[in-house]
Amino acid sequence: MRVIVADDSMLTREGIVSILERSGFTVAGQAGDGTALLALVRAENPDLVVVDIRMPPTHTDEGLVAAERIRAEHAGIGVLVLSQYVEPAYAMRLVEDHPEQVGYLLKERVFDPAILVDALRRLADGETVIDPTVVSRLLGRRRAKDPLDVLTAREREVLALVAEGMSNKAIAARLVITPRTVEAHVAQVFAKLGLLDDPDSHRRVQAVLAYVRSPLRPADGPGPGGG
Known part of the structure; x- marks a missing residue:
């Protein structure tokens, strides 16, 4: 390349x-x-x-x-x-x-x-x-009316690793679970976020966007280094 x-x-x-x-x-x-x-x-x-x-x-x-x-x-x-x-x-x-x-x-x-x-x-x-440090910063913020509230703690953890750009195999190794279990969690994330199996869209990218677009509570402000 x-x-x-x-x-x-x-x-x-x-x-x-x-x-x-x-x-x-x-x-x-x-x-x-x-x-x-x-x-x-x-x-x-x-x-x-x-x-x-x-x-x-x-x-x-x-x-x-x-x-x-x-x-x-x-x-x-x-x-x-x-x-x-x-x-x-x-x-x-x-x-x-x-x-x-x-x-x-x-x-x-x-x-x-x-x-x-x-x-x-x-x-x-x-x-x-997305750099894992940025993902961690976003994950640590309190959010109001967060669309990700429908996810379990493990599903949010998996989504955070997806946001870093990690493959299912890499996520499985990080969390010490099987790739099949990761696939199940990712499928649940897609389903709960309403991400349809559309060949013209990239569902992993859409999931990342849902993650980073989650609204912050006004009291939180932009966060350190956020602009």
């Missing part, structure tokens, strides 16, 4: 590129800002893009804006957005706009080759990947 890497830090870019090349990916190009990234994507049409949220000139959300443009203009390109901080609001914004083939990870995780490669392969397969 062909990948473009965008980060304003040359050392970070080179580190990610090195991991990707050792893992069998082809790096189609590198960019140091959002404008250069968009031009490179249009020229190279890669399979995947890895982009930092904070890039020049303001170092706020230029990378996220570029990711949204890429998903809007090139539906077949998977985008993995990296952040140095836990920012649930950014993760939700990205997933809600274009849920398939998008991921949000803390930057510290991508220097573990197994995590980076796994995330990119999941994106290439059409999955959604």
Whole structure:
């Protein structure tokens, strides 16, 4: 698979590129800002893009804006957005706009080759990947009229792992239960959330969206790092 890497830090870019090349990916190009990234994507049409949220000139959300443009203009390109901080609001914004083939990870995780490669392969397969720290932050918030209240504690636990982009097999290993039991829990989650078996929709992605869209109680506020 062909990948473009965008980060304003040359050392970070080179580190990610090195991991990707050792893992069998082809790096189609590198960019140091959002404008250069968009031009490179249009020229190279890669399979995947890895982009930092904070890039020049303001170092706020230029990378996220570029990711949204890429998903809007090139539906077949998977985008993995990296952040140095836990920012649930950014993760939700990205997933809600274009849920398939998008991921949000803390930057510290991508220097573990197994995590980076796994995330990119999941994106290439059409999955959604959300950093477990962000998932944990969302799970810890109290919610009003939460559509997930119909789920059991175990079903919510399974859904949280689905939101991280984990396969049923990986979830089974994490929870020390059988894959068949995970399949049963996932089926119950789909049924309780009213997610029909529609070949034109991605039910795992829909379940993730139901999870991140659950409303917060007003007293909770946006949470640390949430915007």
